[in-house]
Amino acid sequence: MKLYEKLADDMTEAVRRGVFAAGERIPSVRQASQQHGVSIKTVLHAYALLESRGIVETRPQSGYFVRDAAARALAPNASPSGPDLGRQPGRDTPPVAAEVDVSRLVLSTLRSIRAHDAVPFGSPYPDPSLFPWRRINQYANAIARRQASWNLIDDLPPGNPELIRQIARRYAENGMPVDPDEIVITLGATEAINLSLQAVAKPGDTVAVESPTYYAMLHAIERLGMRAIEVATHPVHGIDIDALARVIATQEIAACMVMPNFQNPLGFQMPDARKQQLVELLAAHEIPAIENDVYQELYFGDARPSTLKTFDRKGLVLHCASFSKSLTASYRIGWALPGRYRAHVEKLKFLNTLTTPSVPQVAVADYLRHDGYDRHLRHVRKVYRQQASIMTALVQRFFPVGTRVSAPQGGYVLWVELPASVDSMRLYRAALARSITVGPGMMFSTRNDFRHFIRLNYSYPWTAQTEAALKTLGELVTQMA
Amino acid sequence: MKLYEKLADDMTEAVRRGVFAAGERIPSVRQASQQHGVSIKTVLHAYALLESRGIVETRPQSGYFVRDAAARALAPNASPSGPDLGRQPGRDTPPVAAEVDVSRLVLSTLRSIRAHDAVPFGSPYPDPSLFPWRRINQYANAIARRQASWNLIDDLPPGNPELIRQIARRYAENGMPVDPDEIVITLGATEAINLSLQAVAKPGDTVAVESPTYYAMLHAIERLGMRAIEVATHPVHGIDIDALARVIATQEIAACMVMPNFQNPLGFQMPDARKQQLVELLAAHEIPAIENDVYQELYFGDARPSTLKTFDRKGLVLHCASFSKSLTASYRIGWALPGRYRAHVEKLKFLNTLTTPSVPQVAVADYLRHDGYDRHLRHVRKVYRQQASIMTALVQRFFPVGTRVSAPQGGYVLWVELPASVDSMRLYRAALARSITVGPGMMFSTRNDFRHFIRLNYSYPWTAQTEAALKTLGELVTQMA
Numbered sequence: 013m014k015l016y017e018k019l020a021d022d023m024t025e026a027v028r029r030g031v032f033a034a035g036e037r038i039p040s041v042r043q044a045s046q047q048h049g050v051s052i053k054t055v056l057h058a059y060a061l062l063e064s065r066g067i068v069e070t071r072p073q074s075g076y077f078v079r080d081a082a083a084r085a086l087a088p089n090a091s092p093s094g095p096d097l098g099r100q101p102g103r104d105t106p107p108v109a110a111e112v113d114v115s116r117l118v119l120s121t122l123r124s125i126r127a128h129d130a131v132p133f134g135s136p137y138p139d140p141s142l143f144p145w146r147r148i149n150q151y152a153n154a155i156a157r158r159q160a161s162w163n164l165i166d167d168l169p170p171g172n173p174e175l176i177r178q179i180a181r182r183y184a185e186n187g188m189p190v191d192p193d194e195i196v197i198t199l200g201a202t203e204a205i206n207l208s209l210q211a212v213a214k215p216g217d218t219v220a221v222e223s224p225t226y227y228a229m230l231h232a233i234e235r236l237g238m239r240a241i242e243v244a245t246h247p248v249h250g251i252d253i254d255a256l257a258r259v260i261a262t263q264e265i266a267a268c269m270v271m272p273n274f275q276n277p278l279g280f281q282m283p284d285a286r287k288q289q290l291v292e293l294l295a296a297h298e299i300p301a302i303e304n305d306v307y308q309e310l311y312f313g314d315a316r317p318s319t320l321k322t323f324d325r326k327g328l329v330l331h332c333a334s335f336s337k338s339l340t341a342s343y344r345i346g347w348a349l350p351g352r353y354r355a356h357v358e359k360l361k362f363l364n365t366l367t368t369p370s371v372p373q374v375a376v377a378d379y380l381r382h383d384g385y386d387r388h389l390r391h392v393r394k395v396y397r398q399q400a401s402i403m404t405a406l407v408q409r410f411f412p413v414g415t416r417v418s419a420p421q422g423g424y425v426l427w428v429e430l431p432a433s434v435d436s437m438r439l440y441r442a443a444l445a446r447s448i449t450v451g452p453g454m455m456f457s458t459r460n461d462f463r464h465f466i467r468l469n470y471s472y473p474w475t476a477q478t479e480a481a482l483k484t485l486g487e488l489v490t491q492m493a
Numbered sequence: 494m495k496l497y498e499k500l501a502d503d504m505t506e507a508v509r510r511g512v513f514a515a516g517e518r519i520p521s522v523r524q525a526s527q528q529h530g531v532s533i534k535t536v537l538h539a540y541a542l543l544e545s546r547g548i549v550e551t552r553p554q555s556g557y558f559v560r561d562a563a564a565r566a567l568a569p570n571a572s573p574s575g576p577d578l579g580r581q582p583g584r585d586t587p588p589v590a591a592e593v594d595v596s597r598l599v600l601s602t603l604r605s606i607r608a609h610d611a612v613p614f615g616s617p618y619p620d621p622s623l624f625p626w627r628r629i630n631q632y633a634n635a636i637a638r639r640q641a642s643w644n645l646i647d648d649l650p651p652g653n654p655e656l657i658r659q660i661a662r663r664y665a666e667n668g669m670p671v672d673p674d675e676i677v678i679t680l681g682a683t684e685a686i687n688l689s690l691q692a693v694a695k696p697g698d699t700v701a702v703e704s705p706t707y708y709a710m711l712h713a714i715e716r717l718g719m720r721a722i723e724v725a726t727h728p729v730h731g732i733d734i735d736a737l738a739r740v741i742a743t744q745e746i747a748a749c750m751v752m753p754n755f756q757n758p759l760g761f762q763m764p765d766a767r768k769q770q771l772v773e774l775l776a777a778h779e780i781p782a783i784e785n786d787v788y789q790e791l792y793f794g795d796a797r798p799s800t801l802k803t804f805d806r807k808g809l810v811l812h813c814a815s816f817s818k819s820l821t822a823s824y825r826i827g828w829a830l831p832g833r834y835r836a837h838v839e840k841l842k843f844l845n846t847l848t849t850p851s852v853p854q855v856a857v858a859d860y861l862r863h864d865g866y867d868r869h870l871r872h873v874r875k876v877y878r879q880q881a882s883i884m885t886a887l888v889q890r891f892f893p894v895g896t897r898v899s900a901p902q903g904g905y906v907l908w909v910e911l912p913a914s915v916d917s918m919r920l921y922r923a924a925l926a927r928s929i930t931v932g933p934g935m936m937f938s939t940r941n942d943f944r945h946f947i948r949l950n951y952s953y954p955w956t957a958q959t960e961a962a963l964k965t966l967g968e969l970v971t972q973m974a
Contacts, residue, residue, distance in 0.1 A: 041833075056808065056833065057674065063836035070837060119649070119843050126646045137646065149637040156630040165607045165618065166823075168600070193538065199680065202847045214718070215696050235844035237695070327537070342647075344850050352537070355544040356551055362600050363716035365846060366683045369825050369853070 015050055016057035023058065024067055027078055038068060038076050066116035079113070109218040109241040109263070110458040112234040114227050118455050121440070125449045131481040134440070134449030136276070138337055138424050138471040142395065144379070144388050148340050151383075152375035166370040169361045171197025171347070175377035179347055182380070186316040196348045196358045197368050201306045201334035204348035205232045205269075207364060208330035211356040212300040213238055213266035220259060220268040222251050224427070224456035224465070226276040226304060229269040240458050241265070247418055247427075250275065250282035253289050260297055267300045273317050274307040277427040277456055277467040279420025281317050291323040300353070303331045306346075309338040309389050311422040312397045327352030335376060337423075338389060343372035396424050396471060403470040406479065410486025412493045424471035425451075430464045431493040439466065442488050448481045496531055497538035504539065505548055508559055519549060519557050547597035560594070590699040590722040590744070591939040593715040595708050599936050602921070606930045612962040615921070615930030617757070619818055619905050619952040623876065625860070625869050629821050632864075633856035647851040650842045652678025652828070656858035660828055663861070667797040677829045677839045678849050682787045685813035685829040686713045688845060690748060692837040693781040693811065694719055698747035701740060703732050705908070705937035705946070707757040707785060710750040721939050722746070728899055728908075731756065731763035734770050741778055748781045754798050755788040758908040758937055758948040760901025762798050772804040781834070784812045787827075790819040790870050792903040793878045808833030816857060818904075819870060824853035877905050877952060884951040887960065891967025893974045905952035906932075911945045912974040920947065923969050929962045 023038065039047060044055045059076055062068045068076045125132050170176065180192040198204040205228060213219060215237035221229050223242035233240045243259060244252040251270055259265065270290070272282035282290075294301050303320040311317055321331040330353060334346030345368065350357040379385065400420055407417050407428060414431035430436065436452040443450055453465030472478065504519065520528060525536045540557055543549045549557045606613050651657065661673040679685040686709060694700060696718035702710050704723035714721045724740060725733040732751055740746065751771070753763035763771075775782050784801040792798055802812040811834060815827030826849065831838040860866065881901055888898050888909060895912035911917065917933040924931055934946030953959065 053672070060836040063840075070834070115840060115844055119840070122646050122649055126649065135646065145637075149634070152637075153630070153634050156626075156633075165603050165616065168603055168607065191534070193541075199846050203845070206845065231844050235841065342851055344846075353551075354537075355541040359544075359596060359600070360716065363596055363712050364684070364687065365680050365825075369850070370823055372850070 014057075016054045016061060019044075019048060019050060019054065019058035020061040023062055027067055034078055036078050037074075038078060040075055066113070066120075069113075109239040112230045112238075112240050112458050114230050114455050114458065115234055117452065118227050118231070121449065121451065121455070124444055130444065130447040130449045131478060132449055132472060133468045133481070133485070134451045135469045135472075136425075136451070137341055137469075138392075139473065140341055141473070142392055142471070143340055144383070145340055145342070147383055148343065148375055148379050151378040152371050155371050155374050155378070166367075167197075167373050168367050169196060169358050171195070171368060172370065172373040172377055174381070175345070175373045176347075178377050178380040188316075188319065188322055190321070190349055194349050194351070194354050196350060196354065196361055197373060198332075198334075198346045198348055198361060199365055199368050200336050200344040200346040201304065201332050202228060202231075202346070203361070203364065204332035204334070204346045205229070205302060205304060206235060207357045207360040208302045208332055208348055208350055208353070209233070209238070209267060209269070210236055210360055211350060211353040212302070212330065217266035218264060220256060220265050222270055222275065224277055224453070224462050225269070226271050227455045228276075229271075229302075229304065230458060232269070238266070242457060242459065242461075245275070245278065246280075247278050248280050249286055250280055251290065253286065253293060256290075257293055260293070260299065265297075265299055267302055268294055269302045269304070270320070271304040271307075272320055273305055274310060274420060274422035276307070276423065277418070277425055277451070277465075279418050279423055279425060279427065281311070281313070281421040284318050284322075287318060287320055288323040291320050291325075291329065295324075295326050295328055298326075298328070300351075301329045303329055305331060305333045306337045307423040308333055310393060310396060310424065312393065312400070313421065317422075321349060321351075324351060330357070338392065339379070339385065340376065343376060344368070345372055345376050396422075399470040399472075399474055400424075400426065402474050403468060403482070406482050407468070407486070410483050412486070412490045414493065415489070424469060426468040426470055428466050428468060430466065430489055432464050434464045434489055434492045436463060436466050439485075439488055439492060442492075443485055446481075446484055446488075448485055450485065495538075497535045497542060500525075500529060500531060500535065500539035501542040504543055508548055515559055517559050518555075519559060521556055544597075547594075547601070550594075590720040593711045593719075593721050593939050595711050595936050595939065596715055598933065599708050599712070602930065602932065602936070605925055611925065611928040611930045612959060613930055613953060614949045614962070614966070615932045616950045616953075617906075617932070618822055618950075619873075620954065621822055622954070623873055623952070624821055625864070626821055626823070628864055629824065629856055629860050632859040633852050636852050636855050636859070647848075648678075648854050649848050650677060650839050652676070652849060653851065653854040653858055655862070656826070656854045657828075659858050659861040669797075669800065669803055671802070671830055675830050675832070675835050677831060677835065677842055678854060679813075679815075679827045679829055679842060680846055680849050681817050681825040681827040682785065682813050682815035683709060683712075683827070684842070684845065685815070685827045686710065686750075686783060686785060687716060688838045688841040689783045689811035689813055689829055689831055689834070690714065690719070690750070691717055691841055692831060692834040693783070694747035699744060701737060701746050701749040703751055703756065705758055705934070705943050706750070707752050708936045709757075710752075710783075710785065711939060713750070719747070723938060723940065723942075726756070726759065727761075728759050729761050730767055731761055732771065734767065734774060737771075738774055741774070741780065746778075746780055748783055749775055750783040750785070751801070752785045752788075753801055754786055755791060755901060755903035757788070757904065758899070758906055758932070758946075760899050760904055760906060760908065762792070762794070762902040765799050765803075768799060768801055769804040772801050772806075772810065776805075776807050776809055779807075779809070781832075782810045784810055786812060786814045787818045788904040789814055791874060791877060791905065793874065793881070794902065798903075802830060802832075805832060811838070819873065820860070820866065821857065824857060825849070826853055826857050874903075877903075880951040880953075880955055881905075881907065883955050884949060884963070887963050888949070888967070891964050893967070893971045895974065896970070905950060907949045907951055909947050909949060911947065911970055913945050915945045915970055915973045917944060917947050920966075920969055920973060923973075924966055927962075927965055927969075929966055931966065 041055045183190045209232045218239045222245035331349040416429040418427035440452045451467030453462030522536045664671045690713045699720045703726035812830040897910040899908035921933045932948030934943030
């Protein structure tokens with residue numbers, strides 16, 4: 013073990029033992045270097061590691077402090093708690109706006125998948141081997157060959173016109189006519205969501221999110237120094253509109269971020285009537301809605317579901333999507349339909365990353381125009397639907413009594429409620445030791461809720477190895493229950 | 494002309510005539526649609542266009558307002574003013590922190606280059622035809638072929654390890670040993686600068702910049718809702734350290750953003766002694782320095798110049814750079830060396846754009862390892878040095894008395910002071926009508942300074958056409974003088 017790792021572990025242990033309490037300042041780099049007789053550089057490494065582990069945080073010009081969450085998470089008996097799959101209306105605790113910091117947990121989960129080359133039940137991404145990446149690369153190569161050279165002035169925001177046309181065409185074909193002039197190409201849905209939120213709210217504002225919510229929403233809130241207020245979300249109907257109305261009645265809400273189609277992690281498809289209700293409630297209060305629709309093409313039903321945008325009359329819905337979950341993750345092509353905030357979002361795109369690289373934009377446009385995107389999608393939907401039912405059946409077989417499983421209507425993740433006594437962080441670590449990853453429930457809330465929940469990815473091909481891994485996981489849960 | 498363009502032009506005219514004054518609210522979309530008998534959609538288009546022209550700005554939930562800058566810029570006789578090439582100490586007006594909004598002017602300049610396929614004297618980017626883009630594409634294709642598939646977990650922040658190694662190697666070879674563990678790969682220097690600033694300052698904070706300053710710095714400040722305070726910058730010595738000291742003595746400065754090597758637009762190389770002085774002044778006040786070193790490889794001298802990082806002892810320098818100006822613009826590979834803020838910057842990278850696409854990272858790493866980057870750079874430096882002197886000579890020949898030209902020591906831009914009576918915005922529009930672009934001086938300051946300055950790009954091959962274009966430009970200036 014490297015010296016700085018040793019130091020980081022000692023400090024972690026000290027926090028666990030309460031030597032350094034939540035919010036408390038730990039020794040300065042200089043002090044630590046003297047106390048432990050190591051170099052400044054080693055201490056800086058150790059502290060960086062502690063920070064990336066989420067144990068401490070820096071406060072500019074004032075040093076390193078123990079994070080509350082860390083102190084809680086490390087406390088000997090952090091009592092597991094939390095509701096059923098989603099929040100049942102009524103059973104919900106009165107919501108309170110909270111500061112957000114889940115990104116470290118998410119990043120370390122992603123890293124562990126990569127580092128351990130583990131069974132990727134914990135991955136948020138679809139199995140890329142299902143994607144036509146070879147075809148898309150061929151288009152990219154053809155472009156690179158025929159194009160003398162590219163510079164940053166090509167395809168500036170709002171983006172490549174042909175790509176924008178193709179995206180608009182797909183919406184139209186799916187019965188959702190959109191104005192091409194409204195589309196702004198972004199670096200994946202991540203940037204679309206970030207820019208949309210920045211366009212409608214400012215640091216310190218409170219943003220309503222689902223509970224559980226896809227952590228990408230929490231990341232955007234965290235990035236901009238806003239506060240999240242969680243609203244009960246039903247595993248079938250989606251966000252509890254009455255609960256949201258109560259929140260709006262009692263406090264200032266700058267925006268509402270939801271995922272009405274195949275929500276990550278619950279997988280529901282919000283019924284049209286409720287989508288309309290939600291849009292109307294928010295419109296009545298002039299509250300912008302940021303809609304994450306990245307799974308729009310991954311439906312198990314007969315047709316692409318409607319969106320909040322479908323029911324938007326006031327340009328208050330900022331609709332965000334990408335090709336990362338259905339065509340190519342590595343090209344990072346996303347877009348926003350920001351309604352009345354379009355000009356602002358386009359400007360923020362320019363300020364944030366200048367432009368989305370040209371070749372990927374054109375390559376995806378060429379693929380959409382000339383190739384078999386729909387054929388590809390039909391195949392992917394079929395595979396996901398099959399693997400969803402396989403994994404559901406096997407979870408029910410391998411996991412102990414008291415386990416409950418979501419019934420996704422699209423996408424590629426399962427939300428699993430474990431017996432209340434199981435700590436998904438402990439499970440996560442135990443599974444990782446066996447080269448299996450899971451998505452710990454704590455990633456999906458700013459509170460300590462969903463501690464006994466996990467998210468499982470079923471997009472990867474079902475093999476004897478994956479089946480064995482799921483069995484192992486079931487055994488670990490049974491031991492911990 | 495489209496209906497919404499017509500409407501936008503009428504509104505612009507109304508602002509020019511003072512029908513709508515600076516800061517005044519223009520009619521709501523609904524009102525305008527009734528007044529002009531056009532659809533809501535047309536008005537939204539027109540207003541978006543007005544916003545992208547910088548005439549109006551939206552204020553969430555309250556409508557569209559005439560921007561002060563627009564009112565000023567459009568005013569019949571906006572009096573030209575501003576100092577010599579850089580600010581001479583003493584001649585400087587007492588600095589005041591200002592809100593920042595230059596991005597619209599910059600974006601519209603870039604768009605016009607693209608749209609008019611104009612002579613790109615106004616371009617901020619180097620001529621891509623000088624870049625080994627074909628070689629790099631070959632590496633990218635080879636990677637795409639040998640790699641089964643990519644997903645977003647590959648090369649997560651801090652980035653691809655081999656690319657990081659190669660970047661560290663180049664620094665070491667140039668006598669600037671850096672710790673590879675400090676490097677965070679970003680989406681171009683744009684993101685490196687954005688994340689660095691976000692890591693050290695918060696909205697509302699005041700950031701010290703040079704005057705004139707590269708507008709990328711102003712973009713970062715604008716994006717984060719901070720304020721810029723401009724400090725006199727000498728065309729040869731760089732930022733006036735005494736003036737900066739006076740600013741620091743009188744107010745809270747959250748960070749200082751500078752470009753010590755081949756500053757855009759002035760082109761100077763800050764002497765080592767002054768770099769060290771600057772680092773020590775800031776360190777004495779624990780003020781982080783954000784160093785933009787994107788032209789690090791484009792020196793005209795014998796060796797790569799030192800950086801602020803070279804003299805940093807406290808980890809307070811956040812050093813930002815990229816390959817966009819020296820190898821490939823379209824791959825958008827940049828990086829940050831954030832010193833003590835490293836963990837925070839890495840986290841912000843993850844929150845901002847998740848990850849920098851893998852294939853470009855690996856392709857650039859492969860090129861650096863196996864190909865002729867140094868040979869390519871030697872050629873580019875020679876070309877730029879020659880073209881700098883050609884353009885300087887011709888500006889002196891074609892432009893009227895009272896014109897002064899910078900003496901760049903690297904990079905590929907010339908800063909030209911025109912006779913005080915020349916309005917570079919008028920020149921910009923007149924030149925554009927003849928398919929020639931220039932960089933208006935107003936992009937380089939938050940104040941109305943440098944109105945009679947332009948930036949000219951000399952990276953493009955020198956032809957009879959470019960020479961004729963420069964002659965035309967000189968004639969326009971002579972008419973306006």
